[in-house]
Amino acid sequence: MTEAHEGTADPRLEAEGELSMARLALDGGDLRHAADHVATAITFAPALPEIHELLAHLARHPQGGADLFPMDERVYLGTVVCRGHVLASLGDRAEAVRLLVSAQCHSPGHAWADVPWMYDPGLGAALPPEAVCDAIGRLLGVAGDPVPEAERAAFAPFLSLVRSAIAAHPGHAMLLWSASILVRRLGDTDAAVELALRSARIEPSAFAAVALGTAYRAQGRWAQAEQAWRQALDLEPDNLAVHTDMAEMLAEAGRPEDGLAWVEAALRKEPDHPSAFPTACVLRFGRDGDLAHLVALADHLRARPDNAHAAGALARAAHGIPWVGRYVGPTEAVVNMLHQSLESVDGTGTPELTVALYAPEPPSALLAFVRALPGSDITVGDIQPPDPRYTVPEVFGGDRLEPVRRRLWDFDGTAPRPNVAPPSASAAETMRDLALRTWQHPVHAYDEGVRLAGLGLTDLLGVLVHPPEPPMDEPGVWPDWIRLVQIWACLGLTHYEADRPWHGSVRRRALVDLAFGPEDWVTEAALFALVALAWTHPDDRADIAGLVTDRFHAAVEAAGSRPVTILDSIAHLVLATPEVEERVRAFAREVLAEE
Structure with missing residues (x-):
């Protein structure tokens, strides 16, 4: 799937320009070029009503329909989105949702599905619950944990679909625990707990227990989270990912030694487990401060560059450590004098100063001073060996x-x-x-x-x-x-x-x-x-x-x-x-x- 055209100052104007070209092509009977312009327009303004009006016209046209937006080997993102909306207008909502999910996964920051039909309360009933579960699973692959506040609006149409699916299929256990994970990441921890509990009552499973434990953890309810994950391990004793979840939660709850015991138990079963090993490295580093643990984690990540859990764990652990997660700032007297002199002029200009240092300072510090305050002069006192x-x-x-x-x-x-x-x-x-x-x-x-x-x-x-x-x-x-x-x-x-x-x-x-x-x-x-x-x-x-x-x-x-x-x-x-x-x-x- 190729990228959308972006980077313009006014995306709406770009979209309207493409729509004008589409109408000209349509007036000339060239539906293919009209469709191409609409596909470009939708990448600039996915929810613009005029785009969807023209898509509806192309869908109903005798020579139109979904084939105007073919799924070629290298398909354009706008083509995928348009095909999805056309199929929805023609009644194939399951395939339409699948295509919009694909677009969302490819470019998660855009609201590709923010259209009225996605908010239809009857949409969930029109889809098999398995299709909704598949959509949730794919979205979870790109959604943050949690999803940043600024990015949540893009997922709102899919959240509406999930809620309508739950209303239509209230006894589908997999749908409930899948939905629990998604709504938790989108900030609704109360709903996440309720959905996971419902799933567990209908059909006890490790998935439901894990979802419940994760929802409790998001609320800071440590004891309930631990109980839920112990239930998950009763159902799946060899689920080492749950060992990792338990360890991280216990560390967060102020019990790092208990947490370390959980991941070390997992590592006795699988010494290089992709979740347990990174977490163990971080907890060991937290225990004794020895950076050798983070170096070991870096070695693990170098051998497994696709391990997102390891990458995130290393970044979080290194954050703020001098010369590991950040550089050490300058401390020289001449730098302090620079900042003091700039504060004293209140932004009204840059002074020219004569500075006498009693001892030499790094040449780069002196360079910074004279580049910041051109015309200044620095003298240095005696040089001690x-x-x-x-x-x-x-x-x-x-x-x-x-x-x-x-x-x-x-x-x-x-x-x-x-x-x-x-x-x-x-x-x-x-x-x-x-x-x-x-x-x-x-x-x-x-x-x-x-x-x-x-x-x-x-x-x-x-x-x-x-x-x-x-x-x-x-x-x-x-x-x-x-x-x-x-x-x-x-x-x-x-x-x-x-x-x-x-x-x-x-x-x-x-x-x-x-x-x-x-x-x-x-x-x-x-x-x-x-x-x-x-x-x-x-x-x-x-x-x-x-x-x-x-x-x-x-x-x-x-x-x-x-x-x-x-x-x-x-x-x-x-x-x-x-x-x-x-x-x-x-x-x-x-x-x-x-x-």
Whole structure:
């Protein structure tokens, strides 16, 4: 099924324009082209009465009917919707509903069925209850749990159909428990409980018990939910999905250990169960805070990318965790001064300031300040060793650290200047379009970074110190904008010549150079890119854990004699890195506690 034409400023005007073309074709006796224009019009305004008037005319026309909207191999969405409405007007409401359900599943956010005949109280009686159950099952495959408030109106016609079917078939147990699930997702938990109870009284089943337990859970009635799911397991002892439901409900009710016992019992029967394993990982993480559980979940998801339960569980668990579900924001004094100065002018302009820093701060922080407040001047006081302007191997020496071959920053005294050329205009625009994207977890960040795989190494390095203008005209966004540009550029580097082995690759060399170069926000961005690689490439985890550990130790050593503004961020990166030794992780937690 191909997509509808969308993206216009006024969909109704587009629909009316297509209807005008349809009438012209109809006046010329060309029903086929008239039908094509109506099919296009309905994708812009599915409920427009004029469309349905013309559809009714095409349905009654001697050369018309449903064949004007054929179900070819690559059928157009508007054709499916029109065929459904034509069939309904010709009396074949079962097939009409099936087609509208198909359209709804293909594009759930549109009200394809919002027409009077779908609200006919007699519609449910005209359809076999099995057909309604099938429709509910397909809709549940695309409906959120729960359906967001803004999207519920699109499902209203189908909810009307379900209610009329229940009135016509009050003793159909499957229809009742199926309806219970749908109405619960659409926000009516009282009706969901009542329907599930009716189904269980007519024909006790695990399906009815599960629907009842889920409805009770939505109401926060934990004891009743547990009782219902125990009844489900009495009927189907090996239903491991119910074990998972029970575990999540008990955790939500404040009994995580009891919940973990349920999924662990399920895993003893099926160690890699698609529902129980993700839930177990999340509950274990909630118990001890060890990100290794979420890494295990990411490994599970990588092997089973279609596991929606695993994907949702990982996203929810990672949410808000520094450098796992979000980036760590800037903390430098110069950034604080930037925001304070912008607040003081109350939006009346951007001041030009002279700022004296008693110690050096990351070059990217200074760049953010002068890009936000052009004409400002920054001076830096004495530099305490170890000198942040030099690369880590230069400062600390020794054979354990790899030499840095690429330096993004050079310095005129204490004033930083880019040491690489600006990116091409097309690369800057590509980055500008991408940089505001967020990620759910490191695997998602790595996958999204592939959008930059087409950029060359020179462009990816150039954009780190020559960031494009942000899409919003607000000076205060510059610090976070630069950080995001740098993060995504480094994620793009993880895909540079990705077909080459990691060891000895240009992408590894480049990321190591950035991570161990002059102390900067780029350091954090490169380390995060390494973290994302570790989450997605188990064979490279030991190497990356060693790199992150070395950079952390260097930051800690430097912090013994001078401020290191990125130290707490690097400590969070340590905690986000798979296979870092526990003693190093414990040290990172101590650093964060002190900070």
